[in-house]
Amino acid sequence: xxxxxxxxxxxxxxxxxxxxxxxxxxxxxxxxxxxxxxxxxxxxxxxxxxxxxxxxxxxxxxxxxxxxxxxxxxxxxxxxxxxxxxxxxxxxxxxxxxxxxxxxxxxxxxxxxxxxxxxxxxxxxxxxxxxxxxxxxxxxxxxxxxxxxxxxxxxxxxxxxxxxxxxxxxxxxxxxxxxxxxxxxxxxxxxxxxxxxxxxxxxxxxxxxxxxxxxxxxxxxxxxxxxxxxxxxxxxxxxxxxxxxxxxxxxxxxxxxxxxxxxxxxxxxxxxxxxxxxxxxxxxxxxxxxxxxxxxxxxxxxxxxxxxxxxxxxxxxxxxxxxxxxxxxxxxxxxxxxxxxxxxxxxxxxxxxxxxxxxxxxxxxxxxxxxxxxxxxxxxxxxxxxxxxxxxxxxxxxxxxxxxxxxx
Amino acid sequence: xxxxxxxxxxxxxxxxxxxxxxxxxxxxxxxxxxxxxxxxxxxxxxxxxxxxxxxxxxxxxxxxxxxxxxxxxxxxxxxxxxxxxxxxxxxxxxxxxxxxxxxxxxxxxxxxxxxxxxxxxxxxxxxxxxxxxxxxxxxxxxxxxxxxxxxxxxxxxxxxxxxxxxxxxxxxxxxxxxxxxxxxxxxxxxxxxxxxxxxxxxxxxxxxxxxxxxxxxxxxxxxxxxxxxxxxxxxxxxx
Numbered sequence: 001x002x003x004x005x006x007x008x009x010x011x012x013x014x015x016x017x018x019x020x021x022x023x024x025x026x027x028x029x030x031x032x033x034x035x036x037x038x039x040x041x042x043x044x045x046x047x048x049x050x051x052x053x054x055x056x057x058x059x060x061x062x063x064x065x066x067x068x069x070x071x072x073x074x075x076x077x078x079x080x081x082x083x084x085x086x087x088x089x090x091x092x093x094x095x096x097x098x099x100x101x102x103x104x105x106x107x108x109x110x111x112x113x114x115x116x117x118x119x120x121x122x123x124x125x126x127x128x129x130x131x132x133x134x135x136x137x138x139x140x141x142x143x144x145x146x147x148x149x150x151x152x153x154x155x156x157x158x159x160x161x162x163x164x165x166x167x168x169x170x171x172x173x174x175x176x177x178x179x180x181x182x183x184x185x186x187x188x189x190x191x192x193x194x195x196x197x198x199x200x201x202x203x204x205x206x207x208x209x210x211x212x213x214x215x216x217x218x219x220x221x222x223x224x225x226x227x228x229x230x231x232x233x234x235x236x237x238x239x240x241x242x243x244x245x246x247x248x249x250x251x252x253x254x255x256x257x258x259x260x261x262x263x264x265x266x267x268x269x270x271x272x273x274x275x276x277x278x279x280x281x282x283x284x285x286x287x288x289x290x291x292x293x294x295x296x297x298x299x300x301x302x303x304x305x306x307x308x309x310x311x312x313x314x315x316x317x318x319x320x321x322x323x324x325x326x327x328x329x330x331x332x333x334x335x336x337x338x339x340x341x342x343x344x345x346x347x348x349x350x351x352x353x354x355x356x357x358x359x360x361x362x363x364x365x366x367x368x369x370x371x372x373x374x375x376x377x378x379x380x381x382x383x384x385x386x387x388x389x390x391x392x393x394x395x396x397x398x399x400x401x402x403x404x405x406x407x408x
Numbered sequence: 409x410x411x412x413x414x415x416x417x418x419x420x421x422x423x424x425x426x427x428x429x430x431x432x433x434x435x436x437x438x439x440x441x442x443x444x445x446x447x448x449x450x451x452x453x454x455x456x457x458x459x460x461x462x463x464x465x466x467x468x469x470x471x472x473x474x475x476x477x478x479x480x481x482x483x484x485x486x487x488x489x490x491x492x493x494x495x496x497x498x499x500x501x502x503x504x505x506x507x508x509x510x511x512x513x514x515x516x517x518x519x520x521x522x523x524x525x526x527x528x529x530x531x532x533x534x535x536x537x538x539x540x541x542x543x544x545x546x547x548x549x550x551x552x553x554x555x556x557x558x559x560x561x562x563x564x565x566x567x568x569x570x571x572x573x574x575x576x577x578x579x580x581x582x583x584x585x586x587x588x589x590x591x592x593x594x595x596x597x598x599x600x601x602x603x604x605x606x607x608x609x610x611x612x613x614x615x616x617x618x619x620x621x622x623x624x625x626x627x628x629x630x631x632x633x634x635x636x637x638x639x640x641x642x643x644x645x646x647x
Contacts, residue, residue, distance in 0.1 A: 003529065003530070004527065005528070006527045010528070014510035309508050312500070312502075312508070313508065313519070315494065316500065316520045316568075317494055317496065317572075318523045319488055320487070406506065
């Protein structure tokens with residue numbers, strides 16, 4: 001008997017050890033439960049961050065764009081509108097009004113980490129008889145690369161963007177049959193034509209992006225799209241990616257320029273993720289509940305089995321509080337042990353699954369992200385669950401009338 | 409003269425109080441136990457012996473009257489004070505030993521001290537070892553109690569009842585479950601403790617042999633004391 005342990009702990013551990021089989025089975029149950037929860041959490045975490053990484057690799061957190069051009073109906077006085085229908089204006093490619101001033105504003109905002117003006121527009125990329133419509137993006141490389149890691153995605157050549165250079169995606173290069181060093185002709189809708197040399201090929205991990213985006217110097221883009229000195233969008237990254245939508249709303253209100261956050265443009269993805277996380281949470285909750293019921297039922301049986309012993313302990317001077325704690329501790333200990341084994345099981349399972357589950361090309365199906373908070377929080381939650389599950393049996397033990405218990 | 413260990417003053421006990429089936433089981437009992445007495449409580453089944461023992465053992469509260477234990481009026485104490493007084497002033501020995509099976513012999517003997525103190529100390533185990541030695545149980549010190557014989561278990565239970573050096577030991581048919589030899593041995597131990605430590609014993613028994621060896625015999629029939637005499641001769645038929 002350890003000298004420094006209080007009676008409650010000694011009795012709780014002895015009771016658990018004495019009911020070895022029961023304890024073993026319920027610990028096994030808790031282990032499986034916690035294992036499932038840890039496995040699912042780690043998996044969801046990996047999947048989500050994988051998807052986010054793919055999205056945010058090729059997209060800024062917020063895009064500042066010129067506000068929609070609207071046709072204003074003619075008004076008679078204050079209220080009456082003379083025209084029955086108002087046709088929506090066509091949206092031409094145009095620069096953000098006073099974009100340099102907006103950029104200065106954005107750079108001062110503490111929530112914003114990087115700002116990069118770009119000019120974008122549709123052009124035709126052609127080589128010989130092959131032509132593809134692409135999205136020409138004129139950028140200032142130093143600023144833009146802080147937002148989208150193009151240099152990190154370069155598959156061939158280098159991310160060099162002088163006036164005559166262009167960086168295109170690997171898929172577009174395949175379709176046009178070009179390599180680094182080849183020339184491609186770009187034609188804007190206005191008829192402006194430019195021949196640029198491919199300095200690098202990128203692979204941002206998204207076929208659509210690889211096919212559609214071509215990067216060139218800002219000035220080259222401005223010239224090609226006929227927007228000299230203009231910028232059609234200012235790309236922004238923020239500190240907290242999940243707060244992007246809130247930041248975007250504030251920016252829109254303060255600058256008068258339109259602001260689209262990645263959350264808004266990827267609403268679909270967020271819907272899927274939400275549903276995923278709701279169903280995951282539900283499953284985790286139900287698994288946790290069944291573990292809790294398991295612990296509660298084992299302890300209730302234990303209280304019934306030991307009612308005479310509890311009675312005699314009470315007769316010998318054990319307080320209700322002491323009996324209550326003996327059983328609460330048993331619940332907590334079962335939960336804690338279950339969570340230790342369960343976390344190990346879950347982490348081994350996710351590690352094994354990560355090793356086995358591969359994409360057809362052999363790359364990982366999802367990144368292995370093991371947050372060390374996961375087992376720690378699993379242990380805390382499982383212990384708390386065990387204690388809560390033990391409340392009913394513990395109250396029963398505490399309320400046991402020693403007279404009835406000893407005689408019955 | 410020292411204070412009495414126990415005083416019952418018009419103690420009544422009723423069940424189902426306030427209902428149509430209210431029954432009074434004990435009808436105003438008076439009793440006084442002095443330190444060092446060894447008293448037998450006899451009476452037929454259903455006479456209220458167990459009820460009385462529960463009241464004296466502070467496991468239950470009287471419906472009326474006063475119960476003074478070791479100078480403290482137990483009827484005025486709240487639940488936790490009662491538990492504390494019970495743990496310190498009273499030792500229990502039951503017909504079945506009711507040892508805690510998850511603990512060894514020495515741990516069972518130390519249990520009342522452990523409950524009182526909250527955590528184990530070396531002094532507790534020294535005291536428990538002393539008791540085990542006195543009861544010739546030292547060699548089974550670390551045995552799980554379920555591996556001991558019935559007589560040994562009952563001796564462990566008696567040692568446990570004495571752990572807190574209580575003023576009063578309540579024994580409910582302490583030898584009822586033992587063969588004659590073990591019963592004699594257990595009884596001898598209780599008498600020995602009674603004589604050496606001046607611990608007061610109140611023993612409920614059906615066994616006339618046992619009752620005859622007590623100093624004083626109190627008879628309870630239908631909730632009333634019908635006899636209270638020093639042990640000169642106890643007639644077999646009265647038991």
